[in-house]
Amino acid sequence: MRLSVVMIAKNAADLLPDCLASVAFADEIVLLDSGSQDDTVDIARRAGVNVFTDTDWQGYGIQRQRAQAHATGDYILMIDTDERVTPELARAIQSVLASPQPDAIYSIARRNYFLGRFMRHSGWYPDRVMRLYPREKFQYNRNAVHESLESASAPVINLDGDLLHLTCSDFASFQQKQLNYAAAWARERHQHGKKTSLIGIFAHTLGAFAKTLLLRGGVLDGKQGWLLAVVNAQYTFNKYTGLWALNHGYSEKSAP
Numbered sequence: 160m161r162l163s164v165v166m167i168a169k170n171a172a173d174l175l176p177d178c179l180a181s182v183a184f185a186d187e188i189v190l191l192d193s194g195s196q197d198d199t200v201d202i203a204r205r206a207g208v209n210v211f212t213d214t215d216w217q218g219y220g221i222q223r224q225r226a227q228a229h230a231t232g233d234y235i236l237m238i239d240t241d242e243r244v245t246p247e248l249a250r251a252i253q254s255v256l257a258s259p260q261p262d263a264i265y266s267i268a269r270r271n272y273f274l275g276r277f278m279r280h281s282g283w284y285p286d287r288v289m290r291l292y293p294r295e296k297f298q299y300n301r302n303a304v305h306e307s308l309e310s311a312s313a314p315v316i317n318l319d320g321d322l323l324h325l326t327c328s329d330f331a332s333f334q335q336k337q338l339n340y341a342a343a344w345a346r347e348r349h350q351h352g353k354k355t356s357l358i359g360i361f362a363h364t365l366g367a368f369a370k371t372l373l374l375r376g377g378v379l380d381g382k383q384g385w386l387l388a389v390v391n392a393q394y395t396f397n398k399y400t401g402l403w404a405l406n407h408g409y410s411e412k413s414a415p
Contacts, residue, residue, distance in 0.1 A: 163185065185232075192210060273327045348402050
């Protein structure tokens, strides 16, 4: 079976070379760029990647669908530019291609990096994601954020090896990305008629802190575990406060 590695990107020139090197075993690599202003496109083309451009950004789910439409392989491995396939995972993927189960989706353990360490707990490991699947049978949903593979009732098989995820190599950039995700989440929920209250904002915020630190074992990740619990609480606060503001029509445009 032929493998197409598929990714979406924007301004990822610093991350792309290591990502591409980790998937050099693929039969083809497809990158859909959404309007990079750095050397992302040039780096990809020099590496032999099939590069396409679509700047009509409508969210992560739709962009992944568009990227997959350019692939020609039997199987898709969907990754991001800040992820790296470990040698053990590469061997597991190649074993699947040699003897696939056509109706199955394959789950990969993702190991997330946060402030100097790859986390072992906190809900950030094994953080399984469904990323390897037959191209003609599955695709991502259309969610603007937190998009996922439409798997229906397909069997899911866990693969050996890890997918390394440089979630937070730069804290300022990570925070900005979290803000963007929170704003997109709030807009999407508001468009679907979802509402929240002040009590809901603080209940969800405190719940996110406790869930990360205690239920998901964040305390076992040391300093980073405590800090991540605060970050997750902050992200949850931003999501629900953004939704609350939209519910009430509060914006700079409406200011007196």
